[in-house]
Amino acid sequence: MMIERDPNGDFILDSSELAQRFGLSLTDLRRHMRHGSLVSxxxxxxxxxxxxxxxxxxxxxxxxxxxxxxxxxxxxxxxxVLRGNAPGRSRR
Structure with a gap:
């Protein structure tokens, strides 16, 4: 994957390659980005x-x-793939 930096120093990643990594279509990845559910x-x-x-x-x-x-x-x-707690169980 090619990762570049813009003049402000921010990282620029290829959306198509990211979609592939997450097993999503490019349209679905961009939807997640617009909704703020892709966190970096x-x-x-x-x-x-x-x-x-x-x-x-x-x-x-x-x-x-x-x-x-x-x-x-x-x-x-x-x-x-991160594991979550089973429903009804709390972390200790």
Missing amino acids: SVEIGTAEHEGTKRVSLRLGNRLWRAVLNAENEVQHEEMT
């Missing part, structure tokens, strides 16, 4: 991870993460 975050590496960034996108119980090097090239990516 970026973490900047420190200490031994200096120069790297981790981009995370969450949609419902699915979490896609990519680790980028200093040139913003994807070094590793993974899709995780």
Whole structure:
């Protein structure tokens, strides 16, 4: 996946590739984006991870993460399905 930065430093990801990663049509992904249900975050590496960034996108119980090097090239990516609590059970 190609990840670029705009002049403000924001990350730009290809919508078609993201839709594929989440198993969605491009139309469905864009609908989720418009409704604010696709949430993103970026973490900047420190200490031994200096120069790297981790981009995370969450949609419902699915979490896609990519680790980028200093040139913003994807070094590793993974899709995780997050487990929730069973109905009626609380976290402790």
